[in-house]
Amino acid sequence: xxxxxxxxxxxxxxxxxxxxxxxxxxxxxxxxxxxxxxxxxxxxxxxxxxxxxxxxxxxxxxxxxxxxxxxxxxxxxxxxxxxxxxxxxxxxxxxxxxxxxxxxxxxxxxxxxxxxxxxxxxxxxxxxxxxxxxxxxxxxxxxxxxxxxxxxxxxxxxxxxxxxxxxxxxxxxxxxxxxxxxxxxxxxxxxxxxxxxxxxxxxxxxxxxxxxxxxxxxxxxxxxxxxxxxxxxxxxxxxxxxxxxxxxxxxxxxxxxxxxxxxxx
Numbered sequence: 452x453x454x455x456x457x458x459x460x461x462x463x464x465x466x467x468x469x470x471x472x473x474x475x476x477x478x479x480x481x482x483x484x485x486x487x488x489x490x491x492x493x494x495x496x497x498x499x500x501x502x503x504x505x506x507x508x509x510x511x512x513x514x515x516x517x518x519x520x521x522x523x524x525x526x527x528x529x530x531x532x533x534x535x536x537x538x539x540x541x542x543x544x545x546x547x548x549x550x551x552x553x554x555x556x557x558x559x560x561x562x563x564x565x566x567x568x569x570x571x572x573x574x575x576x577x578x579x580x581x582x583x584x585x586x587x588x589x590x591x592x593x594x595x596x597x598x599x600x601x602x603x604x605x606x607x608x609x610x611x612x613x614x615x616x617x618x619x620x621x622x623x624x625x626x627x628x629x630x631x632x633x634x635x636x637x638x639x640x641x642x643x644x645x646x647x648x649x650x651x652x653x654x655x656x657x658x659x660x661x662x663x664x665x666x667x668x669x670x671x672x673x674x675x676x677x678x679x680x681x682x683x684x685x686x687x688x689x690x691x692x693x694x695x696x697x698x699x700x701x702x703x704x705x706x707x708x709x710x711x712x713x714x715x716x
Contacts, residue, residue, distance in 0.1 A: 484569040486679060487523075487713040488639060494693045495558045495705045502554025510559055510693040511635070511684040512537065512545040518658055520681055521566040528560040541592050542632070542685045564713075567639065567679045577613045578656035582629070590653055593630035593685075612654065621662055629653050636682040637708060644710040647680070 615623035630653040
């Protein structure tokens with residue numbers, strides 16, 4: 452009985468071996484380029500001409516962003532020693548505020564260690580849909596600041612959002628009244644860093660997408676590019692970085708940056 456059962460199984464095993472197929476597996480997507488850098492930002496204020504009055508300095512701080520940068524560490528040094536606070540505004544910007552008396556010169560040194568990911572959007576992930584109530588609530592400040600917040604019959608978008616982005620047609624992107632924001636930050640290239648401004652639009656399925664890259668200046672119709680950048684502020688609260696009030700005189704502070712690449716992938 453056992454021998455008959457073994458013989459009966461042999462043909463079945465031979466039959467199944469002939470039906471084996473080669474399954475092709477899709478390779479995993481290539482990881483985006485990334486780099487870790489050490490950035491030192493120094494803001495200095497000269498001696499005040501009115502030492503009897505209090506001096507103040509506001510410095511925008513970099514923060515981690517879901518897509519693009521992670522602040523691993525942050526060290527703040529103030530010389531001479533002075534009290535400071537860090538507060539956030541409605542756009543989520545973190546602002547360092549220093550106040551001191553006597554009119555002495557002051558230097559603030561902020562040392563970051565940052566992991567950056569190349570900002571190169573995958574447009575295939577775009578979701579052609581209206582904003583959800585949750586998205587509208589979360590990005591209310593960016594929607595309210597949109598220059599085309601009032602609907603008009605003559606500026607309805609044509610074509611798809613993906614087509615507009617692929618063509619670099621920012622006018623068609625703007626007509627969709629998606630949340631937009633102006634970013635002040637730093638372009639990073641190996642051992643060089645430069646202050647820049649660029650525009651971003653919230654795109655469903657992708658999150659914040661650069662529509663006016665730093666290299667494009669203010670040119671309309673620039674496609675999103677792959678680049679490394681450190682975002683400092685959303686909404687451009689100070690236009691030119693730190694803001695200072697030394698005594699009775701408002702004056703800009705001197706700001707310098709130094710960057711060192713720790714590793715690159």
